[in-house]
Amino acid sequence: MRLRALLETDALGLRLLGGEDELDRTVRGVMTTDLRDPSRYLTGGELVLTGLAWRRDAEDSEPFVRILAGAGVAGLAAGEAELGAIPDDLVLACSRHRLPLFAVNESVAFATITEHVVRQVSGERAGDLAAVVDRHRRLMTSGPAGGGPEVVLDLLGSDLDLRAWVLSPTGRQIAGAGDALTPAAGAALAAEHLGATRTGRRGPHRATVEGVTYSLFPIRNNGRGAVPAARDVRETVLSDWLLAVEADASDWPAARLDLLQGVTQLIAVERDRRDAARTVRRRLAQEVLELVQTGAAPAEIAARLRVAAPVLLPGLGSAPHWQVVVARVDWERALGAEIEGGPVAQSLLEEILVDPAVVGPESSDRIAVAHAGDEAIALVPLPAVTPEGAEGGLHADALLATVRTPLSAGLADDGRLTLGVSAAVHSAEGLRGALEEARHARRVAAARPGRVCAAGHHELASHVLLLPFVPDDVRRAFTARLLDPLRDYDQRHRAELIPTLEAFLDCDGSWTRCATRLHLHVNTLRYRVGRIEQLTARDLSRLEDKLDFFLALRMS
Numbered sequence: 001m002r003l004r005a006l007l008e009t010d011a012l013g014l015r016l017l018g019g020e021d022e023l024d025r026t027v028r029g030v031m032t033t034d035l036r037d038p039s040r041y042l043t044g045g046e047l048v049l050t051g052l053a054w055r056r057d058a059e060d061s062e063p064f065v066r067i068l069a070g071a072g073v074a075g076l077a078a079g080e081a082e083l084g085a086i087p088d089d090l091v092l093a094c095s096r097h098r099l100p101l102f103a104v105n106e107s108v109a110f111a112t113i114t115e116h117v118v119r120q121v122s123g124e125r126a127g128d129l130a131a132v133v134d135r136h137r138r139l140m141t142s143g144p145a146g147g148g149p150e151v152v153l154d155l156l157g158s159d160l161d162l163r164a165w166v167l168s169p170t171g172r173q174i175a176g177a178g179d180a181l182t183p184a185a186g187a188a189l190a191a192e193h194l195g196a197t198r199t200g201r202r203g204p205h206r207a208t209v210e211g212v213t214y215s216l217f218p219i220r221n222n223g224r225g226a227v228p229a230a231r232d233v234r235e236t237v238l239s240d241w242l243l244a245v246e247a248d249a250s251d252w253p254a255a256r257l258d259l260l261q262g263v264t265q266l267i268a269v270e271r272d273r274r275d276a277a278r279t280v281r282r283r284l285a286q287e288v289l290e291l292v293q294t295g296a297a298p299a300e301i302a303a304r305l306r307v308a309a310p311v312l313l314p315g316l317g318s319a320p321h322w323q324v325v326v327a328r329v330d331w332e333r334a335l336g337a338e339i340e341g342g343p344v345a346q347s348l349l350e351e352i353l354v355d356p357a358v359v360g361p362e363s364s365d366r367i368a369v370a371h372a373g374d375e376a377i378a379l380v381p382l383p384a385v386t387p388e389g390a391e392g393g394l395h396a397d398a399l400l401a402t403v404r405t406p407l408s409a410g411l412a413d414d415g416r417l418t419l420g421v422s423a424a425v426h427s428a429e430g431l432r433g434a435l436e437e438a439r440h441a442r443r444v445a446a447a448r449p450g451r452v453c454a455a456g457h458h459e460l461a462s463h464v465l466l467l468p469f470v471p472d473d474v475r476r477a478f479t480a481r482l483l484d485p486l487r488d489y490d491q492r493h494r495a496e497l498i499p500t501l502e503a504f505l506d507c508d509g510s511w512t513r514c515a516t517r518l519h520l521h522v523n524t525l526r527y528r529v530g531r532i533e534q535l536t537a538r539d540l541s542r543l544e545d546k547l548d549f550f551l552a553l554r555m556s
Helices: 003-007 058-071 088-096 110-142 149-160 183-198 254-277 279-293 298-312 341-352 396-401 404-411 428-446 457-461 472-493 497-506 511-518 522-536 543-555
Strands: 014-018 029-032 046-050 075-079 101-104 164-167 173-176 205-209 212-218 242-245 321-331 368-372 375-382 415-421 452-456
Touching (some): 003 014, 014 088, 029 110, 058 088, 149 173, 149 254, 183 205, 183 242, 212 254, 279 298, 298 428, 341 368, 341 415, 375 428, 396 452, 404 415, 472 497, 472 522, 472 543, 497 522, 511 522
Parallel strands (some): 046 075, 415 452
Antiparallel strands (some): 164 173, 164 242, 205 212, 212 242, 321 375, 368 375
């Protein structure tokens, strides 16, 4: 805005004392100060408001005005509440430095002027930024992206003083202007966004994380060339990006909300480009998977892997080891059309396999994920040979450690994600076994409670491998025969026989350790164990009976 516009606004109570020829100066902000040297806080273009508390005598005006003029401020407005009429020495100093000077009527608060300037400047910046965003959108939809999402986020920061970040559905930072969000904050914001989306609320969504308020905007391309909208929100909720803005947008005017919607569409174009770039990697994974599943010769599979390795690990001199990860997303109930689970799991697995500490949209370039039916299957190259006996590569628990909270919110009460991870293999001959191993591990994960579960290859060497394959009716009959008498007794007598049995088995049948854990006298523990044996006709000193109880508790 121009200084002239301020003078023409009667409600501001400004009276021009000098600098009529400079009224076309642009005002870019406002600052109130009574410091004798405010230069460290000035960036140029401000309207400076002062109550003249810095002025002790006439000699102080010249250095004060010289500092303002040197900093490139737009003008000076002095309040009349402190000294009455504005001193002549200040008027003369402003005239010498060609600095426009206004007197502020004592009935007008500086806050009123500040609010007016900020509102006008912000609106003008929003209009300028809208034009820039529109220009970038046209460039990105007709040719290569000019700098990616960071460019428009930088514009939001410089022109509207808005800090913003683009996040994946797991909360990983894709782009941002300024300081990065903490992984915990990113995951919490993603969880808030996914939870709100699943309830059907329209964005932007308001969220407070670590004491900071954010507005969360879904990122979707609604322009020309956009993918048709999903019939069911569950088809896209686990793959959409979001824009997190450090501000409360609930009271924003429509023009600013429209601007942010334009920003999200601009970023969505970049997202679509990234998805298109994944086509090559997905096709490579699909070809390898088909060869493995159809029993192709190892030499043929090895030839295809040699093609894939340079794409997934550019610059690598030798073929890497490989791990296989299998994921599946299941929905408990259908809301209209049936959802195809494979593509949903594929998109989600491509995100899960990215290191959460890595920032940027291209960090998944080394991951190839195919889908077969409702499964997504990833070929993950390992860049170096794992030393004999060392634990290298991907670990099931680590994969889900930072993403469990946001994904649970996106799955809500009707979805489940289960994931299995194979051991590393170093040749084409091992891929078929690795695929079966990852599938078995995923079934183990599916037998566990919870919305987001994973299992690794190391768990396939224990009893847990067998439990998922026990038919449900056999499970129910086995556990009922052993545990129902104890549950019934506990309900009638509050005897806590089930917790006692669990603790006794956890302590390997040690009377002393179990009594200490339960804070019981050993004789009380012996009485409870005796009651368990009496009700079930089993003997807890026998290994076979201990094993039966152990399995029953695990299956219950």
